Amino acid sequence: MLALTTPKKYISYRFLYLFGIGLILLGFAFDSPERIFTGMIEILHSPSNLLTDYFALAGVGATFFNSGLITLISIFMVQRMNLSINGAICAGIMTVAGFSFFGKDLFNSIPIMAGCLLYAKYTRVPPRSVVLAMLFGTSLAPVVSFIAFGMDLPLALGVPLGSLVGIMVGFIIPPTSTLFLSFHQGFNLYNFGFTAGIIAMALVGVLRMFGIDVDTKKDLYLGDDTQFKIILILFFIFLIVVGFLKNGKSFKGYGSLLKESGRLAADFVSQFNDGLVFINMGLCGFICLIYVFVSDGVINGPVIGGIFTVLAFSAFGKHPRNIIPTLTGIFIANHFSIHELNSTSAIVSGLFGTCIAPLAGYYGWPFGIAAGFIHTAMVNNIGFLHGGLNLYNNGFSGGFVAAILVPVFDLIVKPRQERTL
Amino acid sequence: MYERLKSKKLAYVLIGYYLRHQITDIQLDIKMTKEKTVISIHGRTPEKIDGIDELCEQTFKTRRVEFEDYYDELLGVRDSDSELEIMGYLVDEAYSSYQDGVLTFTIVRVIKD
Numbered sequence: 001m002l003a004l005t006t007p008k009k010y011i012s013y014r015f016l017y018l019f020g021i022g023l024i025l026l027g028f029a030f031d032s033p034e035r036i037f038t039g040m041i042e043i044l045h046s047p048s049n050l051l052t053d054y055f056a057l058a059g060v061g062a063t064f065f066n067s068g069l070i071t072l073i074s075i076f077m078v079q080r081m082n083l084s085i086n087g088a089i090c091a092g093i094m095t096v097a098g099f100s101f102f103g104k105d106l107f108n109s110i111p112i113m114a115g116c117l118l119y120a121k122y123t124r125v126p127p128r129s130v131v132l133a134m135l136f137g138t139s140l141a142p143v144v145s146f147i148a149f150g151m152d153l154p155l156a157l158g159v160p161l162g163s164l165v166g167i168m169v170g171f172i173i174p175p176t177s178t179l180f181l182s183f184h185q186g187f188n189l190y191n192f193g194f195t196a197g198i199i200a201m202a203l204v205g206v207l208r209m210f211g212i213d214v215d216t217k218k219d220l221y222l223g224d225d226t227q228f229k230i231i232l233i234l235f236f237i238f239l240i241v242v243g244f245l246k247n248g249k250s251f252k253g254y255g256s257l258l259k260e261s262g263r264l265a266a267d268f269v270s271q272f273n274d275g276l277v278f279i280n281m282g283l284c285g286f287i288c289l290i291y292v293f294v295s296d297g298v299i300n301g302p303v304i305g306g307i308f309t310v311l312a313f314s315a316f317g318k319h320p321r322n323i324i325p326t327l328t329g330i331f332i333a334n335h336f337s338i339h340e341l342n343s344t345s346a347i348v349s350g351l352f353g354t355c356i357a358p359l360a361g362y363y364g365w366p367f368g369i370a371a372g373f374i375h376t377a378m379v380n381n382i383g384f385l386h387g388g389l390n391l392y393n394n395g396f397s398g399g400f401v402a403a404i405l406v407p408v409f410d411l412i413v414k415p416r417q418e419r420t421l
Numbered sequence: 422m423y424e425r426l427k428s429k430k431l432a433y434v435l436i437g438y439y440l441r442h443q444i445t446d447i448q449l450d451i452k453m454t455k456e457k458t459v460i461s462i463h464g465r466t467p468e469k470i471d472g473i474d475e476l477c478e479q480t481f482k483t484r485r486v487e488f489e490d491y492y493d494e495l496l497g498v499r500d501s502d503s504e505l506e507i508m509g510y511l512v513d514e515a516y517s518s519y520q521d522g523v524l525t526f527t528i529v530r531v532i533k534d
Contacts, residue, residue, distance in 0.1 A: 083487060128487040174491075181494040263499075265492045265507055 009273045011085040011315070016075045016093055023068030023097065026231065031061020040066060044107045047150030049142040049214070050388030051344065053102050053301035055221035063301055067100035070109060074135060077113075081128040087267035087277070087316035092135030094315075098308030099138070101301035103391040107148075108141035111163040115170020122171075130174045136192035137173040139392040140166075140200060146389055151212060169199060184402035186264035187362070189317045190355040193395015200386035207387075214387030220344050225299040229289070232299070232307065236285035239311075243278030254279060261361035262317035269315050281314040284323060288351055291327050295334070297347040306351030313354075322361035322368065323354040329372020339380065349379050352394035356402055363409045375401045424532060427489070427511060428458050430496045434508055435462040435526060441500060442470045444524065457513075461527040469519045473526075477517055485510045486533055 027036055039062020043054055054063035074096045078089055085093075096104060116130040116137055147153070148162030177195040188194055204214045244251065253276050260266050268277050288307045292299060310318060330350040334341045353375045360368020379397035390396055428451055439447050444464035452459045488510045495507050514529040 081487075086485070088488065125490065126486070129490055131487055132491060178491050178494045181492070182498045185498050186495045261503065263503060264495060265488070265510070266503075267506075271506075 009270055011090050011269055011274045011277070013075065013079055013085065015274075016085065016090070017072065019094075019097070020068050020071035020075060023064050023071060025068075027061045027063070027065035027068060029061075030064060030227075031059050035059055036061045036065050039063070043105050045149055046105075046145060047142065048103045048105065048108060048145040049150070050216050050383065050391060050393060051102060051218050051220060051302055051348075053220045053344075055101070055301040056219050060221075063101055066105055067097050070100045070104060070106060071097040073106070077134070078131060081131060083128055083131060085269070087269040088132060088265065089135070090269060090277075091312040091316040092132055094312030095309050096135055096138060098305035098312065099141075099391050101305040101308075104138050104141045105145075108144040108162075108166065109138040111144050111166025112138050112140060112170035112173070115167040115172075116174055117170075118167060119171045119174050133170075133174040133177060133192070136190075136392075137170055137177075137196070139193055139196040139390055139395070140169050140173070142389045142391060143169055143200065143203060146214065165203075169203070172199065180399065181264070184399045185406055187358045187402035187406055188355055188395065188398040189262070189264060189313050189358065190352075190392050190395025190398055191264065193355065193390065193392025194399030196390045196392055197382075197386055197396025197399070200390040204385070204387045204389060214389060216383050216388035218345070220302070221300040222298050222344075228299040228304065232285065232289060232304070236282040236289070238282075239278045239285065240282035243275045243280075243282065246275030246278065247273065248275075251276075251279060258319050258321045260317075260319065261358050262319065262322045263358040263362055264317065266317045266358075267315075268317075268319075277315045280319050281311045283320055284310050284314040284318055287320055287323060287327070291331070291350055292347055295331065295347055295350070296342040297344065298342075300344060302344055302348045303351065306348045310351055310354055318354055318357050319361075321365075322357035322359075325360040325365040325368025326354050326357045326372040326375075329369035329374075330376050331372075332369070333373045333376035337376070339376070345380070349376060349394060352392070353379065353398070355395050355398040359402065359405060359409070363413060367405075367409050367412075371401060371405055374405065424453065424458060424530075427493065427530065428453065428460060430493055431460055431508060431511060431528060431530070432462075433497045434504055435460065435528070437497060437500065438462075438470075438502065438505065438526075439464045439524075441502070442466075444470075455532065457532055458530040459527065460530075461525060463523055463525045465522050466524050467522065469524055473517055473524075477515055484513045484531075 039058030042058040043066050074093050113134045116134045117127055120127045120130045144162040144166035147165055148158040177192050180195050181191055207214055253272055257272050257276055288310050327350050330353045334346045339346050356371050359371040378401050379394055382397050383393050444466045446465040448463045450461045492507050492510055496504055512528040513531045516527045518525045
């Protein structure tokens, strides 16, 4: 009889707290406290729908401060629930950090989190059961901000109405997100993005039905990005060195991690160890940077958000073997299409488009390239449906892409079902 | 109701696992008490499923109550051993044995508040 007991492997809270504090310190390195304060006011008052780059809106310092603040609050919330940090939770926290560069702030995130908690109370499940919905569900944060500040309503009406809608949205995210997992069979890593897209599509439909315009916009920082490049390169080197040391001063086991398809719920932290996950984060970060360099893009808020999200999911499904084919497919599509290769939209569609990386991991690199190509077509055509109120637009697209391609890829890979025992 | 639903999904995954590996002479036992649910599957096979021990070690690492109501939706949607990793979120203990040509696989799910 073989007893199945294995050691538990988690990412330490200390690492995540350091990450959050580091973001806040960077904020103060870029701007004065006064400028950060005024910038934070601008962020909190912004409708925040896609693509609102907080670098352009409120300044670099306030953006880093905003990201650090929300990251620290998220970590504290998870710690209060007494949860250990596995791949999924790590991905959730770092994704929150990333999207706090272009869409999430305290005002628009709290009502959605409160709605999730209300759902837990209503269904009599422990709050920790909805922790992923609380972290990822803030994808719909612009819904709160748009109603509060983007519809020309008096603040006394807009703020409570936006908050109320946010709570209602948060309430329905946990049950709907579960349902949609089977739609794409776990091949879209941003399942909450797909869920949020469906909810936002319905919500925007109602708003438009009553004559309220909801449109995507492009408010972007396109200035000098040298400092951001240096910071990111140093951060990735730090991750690889720390991971190397934690993994017994070796890369042992990384080959096994690369063999994973990455399909949900591939928790690299539990399956391997935190050292290998840090190495994976650093390497994936460098691949993202190379993608931005090759595309001749500018590193701004959304691009940093995209890179942080790839790092986040490097603990939960992404690795070089499955993201490179996807990025290649997206690059080819952007290069030969009407889209500008170096535009922020094209860059972020590449970075966030790696949400369908498990298709490459599961079926092989040619399928990953094909998936990336189709994703580019889909993601540029789907933002209108939710008017930019769903921050995880690529997750929304990725759900459809995976749902369409998985049966097709299955037909190619195994054309005949086995008819014998 | 809640535990019965979870047991149904877990049993479905185990049956799929055995059938996928060409084990056809299958028996399934489900024992539910107030403290725990024990599900055992037995099947006659000339040899153990290749890699079953390693698979068990890699997949049944830890119960994660906070995820079991979310990721259990993926149980059974693919005809693939990868869903056994997800099953790890729902089970506390797992055992496998092979004796006299019968492969037995047992999972234990402790009832928690």
